[in-house]
Amino acid sequence: MNHCDRVVDDGLPPLESLLDLLDLERIEQDIFRGVSRSAVVPRVFGGQVAAQALVAAGRTVPEERGAHSLHAYFLRPGDPGAPIVYQVDRIRDGRSFTTRRVVAVQHGQPIFHLSASFQIHEDGLEHQEPMPYAPDPETLPTAEELLPAHADKFPDPTVVDRLLEARAAVDLRYVESPPFLTAGVAREPRSQVWFRTRGKLAEDPLLHVCLATYVSDMTLLDSVLLAHGRGGWAVGDVVGASLDHAMWFHRPFRADEWLLYDQQSPSASGGRGLGTARIYTRDGQLAVSVIQEGLVRVPRR
Incomplete structure (x- = not known):
């Protein structure tokens, strides 16, 4: 069975398996293919699709531009037994910002849509909400x-x-x-x-x-x-x-x-x-x- 036609069950340690899951296969310029891992419910885990789509977008962006936002819609349940194809559209490459749109496709239909923006690091105004109390994780x-x-x-x-x-x-x-x-x-x-x-x-x-x-x-x-x-x-x-x-x-x-x-x-x-x-x-x-x-x-x- 082809690797891209099945759920991941590679025998690797869990973190290595997850990193392998995010290491998409480039099948054409701006087109990538990913596989799925076992899901707790009979559909692809949404976090997996979002992370893979962001990987696809990021691989078309210069390394010095970091992701600063993403906006995504889950359109259809993903089939964990089939490959997912990620099609990247290079919307804009500006002097400071880069915008990408990614559509995830299975069985000829879009299952997920993501827009992501990347930016060159800049210094500017700084403030934040304070961190709430939480006990130490250990x-x-x-x-x-x-x-x-x-x-x-x-x-x-x-x-x-x-x-x-x-x-x-x-x-x-x-x-x-x-x-x-x-x-x-x-x-x-x-x-x-x-x-x-x-x-x-x-x-x-x-x-x-x-x-x-x-x-x-x-x-x-x-x-x-x-x-x-x-x-x-x-x-x-x-x-x-x-x-x-x-x-x-x-x-x-x-x-x-x-x-x-x-x-x-x-x-x-x-x-x-x-x-x-x-x-x-x-x-x-x-x-x-x-x-x-x-x-x-x-x-x-």
Whole structure:
């Protein structure tokens, strides 16, 4: 079976496998091809598509121009068993800014659309929202400690293994219990997690931005669920999917060092929920702002 016609199962260590996933194959100028890894739900993980699309865009931009924003729409569920073709459109190359548009295609149809902007570094005005309090990440349980201890909360016994597999390359630690462990109890619509890759990364700034993009889709809508005491797909009380996603990269950061993902939900209505977030470095620098709207439906019984 051709490598690009299957889900990735390469036997590599988890982080190396994820980096291999983001190392797209160039099949023509401005056209790239990627594969998928196993998903916890029967569609391609949205963070994977967004990260791969940003990789494709970044490979058509001079290295001295760093990504400063992206705006994306998820159009159709991705098929994890088929390759994804990324077509890059060179919208503009200005003196300071570069703009790219990327369309991800499967089975002849667009499944994802991304616009990304890149900028030469400039000095300018500086201010930021202060970092909120969060306990040190080392004091929090790892996924391997947290999830098996609560396996009885999941109606499907395979969920724990699927969650652990999906996060094997990333050390992601919840400050408070995630929604799938507290279903039935409504809380403030706010969630915090610390995350970093499980291993050191190369110096390439685009790689760190793409890995943060990958992780940003994992937990952003948790705050929507918390407000209503819903556990999400893992416990079967909500059906959801990402609809659109935007990120602004404010300051340099490393995805292999601890980052605090502070998330909240200002609104949910019309079968949709909105999540907003800030990503801070451990020393308090505001690195990234994130906004996402997702489909959030209560299944009919």
